[in-house]
Amino acid sequence: MATLSPRDRDAGYAEIEQRRSASHESFLAHRAYFWARVAGFASLFVIITYLLVDVEPRHNGGSWYGYTLGTIGAGLIVWLAWLGIRKRRPTPGSWSLKAWTSAHVYLGLSLVIVGTLHTGFQLGWNVHTLAWVLMMLVIISGAYGITVYASLPQRLSENRREMTREQMIESLATIDKQLEAAAQPLTREDADMVIAALEQDVFASGIRARFAGAGRSDATRRALEHISTGRAYDDDPDDLAQRKVRALLGKRAAQIDQIRRQMQTKALLEIWLYIHVPLTIALLAALTAHIVSVFYYW
């Protein structure tokens, strides 16, 4: 720094500020939709040239035009897949994953045009079409991805009500402990219902459980129904104990619902990546097969 003039040093600090603060803009709107515009113009350009360029006998992947689109498409696919690495490598440098995702989404969508026009609509039952189908599936899953990325975060935030995952689980454990103590004075039958509720593994893992969401009937709700249906609200000591248990069971059901809703929303936000990524790997394999076979049979 010492060699810089003071004026440059001033500017330097302003630049540090600039670099540090990411602007408050979503990945879709990043840089005023810069990548949307790039991808849009590129697609438009490809469509127009496709219509204008006259390839004999008809458009196909093997013409000079087809090769050009194919090379661009393959390059794009490899670059799009590289996001998986980029995301996990916090190396120095002034990249931002938001910019990458923004470009990924829009350039990925433009592949619909580039890839499809590359085929010249010559599809059939072969490895070439397999690559195209896989590509389209990856793109479709990506499109699902951005819809959930745009719509679900708010739900996640509202459901969380400032609680962390650990706090939700702790809170459930606390309620359980209180329930255990409160159920002591109950009749045998009632106590058994509470114990059944406590013993049930509410988060029995498995994909179905993760997607099931809130409000499901389970041992807690059954116990709640059992203890509350048709009971008189007398002020005898028996009823006081029941009321306490009832309140706690209600709290427990609400807590379980919150956790389930959280798991469900998270699952919806993640599930598509379990399609997007394996299909990407399959696509890369099919793409390789496609390219090798094209050159082999040349």
Added chain:
Amino acid sequence: MSHILLEKTDHLSDTIFKYQKGKHVMATPSNLVLRSDLDFDAGKRETILDTWDRQIAEGQVNVRTNADVTAIAGSTGAFTLSLKDGSVIEAEAVVLAIGTQGNPNLLKLPGADLPHVQYQLDDPTEYVDEHITVIGSGDAGIENALGLAADEAQGNVVTILNRRADFARAKGANVKLLEEAEADGRIFVRRETSPIEVREGEIVLETRDGQETIPCHRIIARTGSQPPRAFIEQCGVEFASADRAAFPKLTPSFETTQPGIHVIGALAGYPLIKHCMNQGYDVIEFLDGNTELKPADEPILAEKFADLPGRRTVDEWLETFRSQVIILQELSPLQMRELMLDSTVHAYGRDEVIFSRNEPGSSMFAIAEGSVLVEVDPSDRSVTVPIGTGSIFGEVGLISGRKRGSTIRAAESTVAVEFSRLAALKLLATAPSANRAVNRISIERQVLQIFGSGLTPEDIAELVEAAEVVKVPAGEVVIEEGADDKDIYIVRVGSMVVEKDLGGKPVFLSYLPAGSYFGEMAVIDGSKRSASVRAAIKSEVIRFPGEAFNALLDAKPDIRDRALTDMAARREINDFVESRKASFGGAVDMYSQTAQFLVDNGLGEATDVLLIDEKLCVGCDNCEKACADSHDGLSRLDREAGRTYAHLHVPTSCRHCEHPHCMADCPPNAIRRGPDGEVVIDETCIGCGNCQRNCPYGVIRMDAKPPTKPGLLNWLLFGAGPGPGEASYAWRKNKAAEAGETAKLAIKCDMCSGIEGGPACVRACPTGAAIRVSPERFLSVARLEEGVD
């Protein structure tokens, strides 16, 4: 030498004895040689204490434990020390090395001297099947109570007493745990209850509903402790000032103002163990007549001064600084040495830039030789104001915690001392005249800085003379809307929010960081106050009487023009918000409440905060993973934890406060501001945990650096290692067991200092939910426009 070592407890080195078991003790500063005959090197607490006990026995030190000194009378050559057990000891000289722990506040009630009353809890698992009463509602009391009740198998019945209805003095997290334990029935919490008598097996309580007696086998009293200052003053020793942070006045041989009594160690202001041990050695050498002995820090100072021109000795330089620099003139040679250890010295050539405008920095400079020029006009380098030998500069950065206001360069060959923020604050706390001088200069300079060029110190002398520094607690109103007082203010420390009452609700108008002025409208046009201004956080303002300011405006039309332009801009913002309120009331309320929420969560004292827009956050935790992977495998950010309002989430992550609370009490001064303004903890951290306790936002964690993980490709292809992000606790523990444990040190966000590209959390967020903001830019009406469109 005939001697006796008196120790209050039944073991030596009580502070270290009380460290948690197995703590890794650090031996900083590493460039200081150990003089003491006892060995000391970084290592486990147990090893160090065992070594010392063995060597003390071998060296035949005459130790008397359980000897609590309660008074020292007499004078040099003939002191009498009274012990608590009534015995008396005579001595020619006394060395006080009693540390800063002080004595716990004792219970003052009948029966308080019964043996089951204790003031410390070393091991909560020690007690079973007892009725235990904890007295005290601070963190220590709550933590003890929780510890005793943690394991139900111990069968303890734990009661905690609180004189008041709420636990206002304790941390939120502790109170929450306590309330949970209460709801579970594990701890009995008695509010508005005080003990009145202790008896064998029971305790009598005074409650709101009268007296009550409960069974009680053990009482743990945690009602704070008394610093040792009062005891030392009773021995006739004077302190440097009335400030709480002040230390006793000492000569270079550690002698106090009471001849014959010496003070060393933490009590003398040197909390690091190595310093303590060296001073123990030095003081005995001095008493033994070895006056030639140079202090152990001599080589460190010599190295510091080596690059200065003129080949002067350390003592000569110290004397130069002390005699030349006005604010150092009252200091003793020992204080000078201590100050210089935490400071740096520089020699600048003519025209060399010392710091530039907008550079972060909170140190203060003093000119020992030469002079400097302040570039007061950002657009014209040649407009300067000189500052001469003996004076100071940079004090505004120190006081306000904000970036440098102007560029300063050397006018000639100049030697300057740069006091670190901590050294400077200590100096101001201990030397009252330095404090007054700095205050006056800083007020004058702040006025000059705000009202710009064309003013000379003479022009504003009257204004500065009439100025008054006022401390404002958080939330207190400085200016009330509708009032017709006529003072004008400058925010010196902290920040303010400006609010206007619209339709019965306070609406947020703007945020005023330190260095801004307010209240000028009423002064200039004589109107009533058009908005309220209150402190966002604990702040200080400088108040100038309106007439004095008006007189200045009359004398300087330029200044009036500037003030009018500023005023028009502020009016415009107010009008804008007001007009929006009429048409988009909901949006304005939301904007106001969001601003208030952010101020409540520390934005008011922050310089740079991480926020998460929960309308965009998909919960992938890539921010945390990137943080861990760019910082030794440990994340400094807890995304989920923290408060949220209107989908704006403030995660648990450092705010890089203007005046970092964490810096307050760090023995090795390991916390400083980095080159870009970030608050960082450096490698000299000794893991004492003070900063963790002092940070109000809970962002510091104490953890050991885990061994490195296998690389990303290894994980992707072969599933080796735990993958990206912070490894699980179990993995780290296992690996650490193989690789050898490392010390648990304080870690926190360093804003990715030194990493090109800036903070990894923000760069790694795929959706743009994570943003870093500074309060001035984020708490502006621009957000309102954004929100409404």
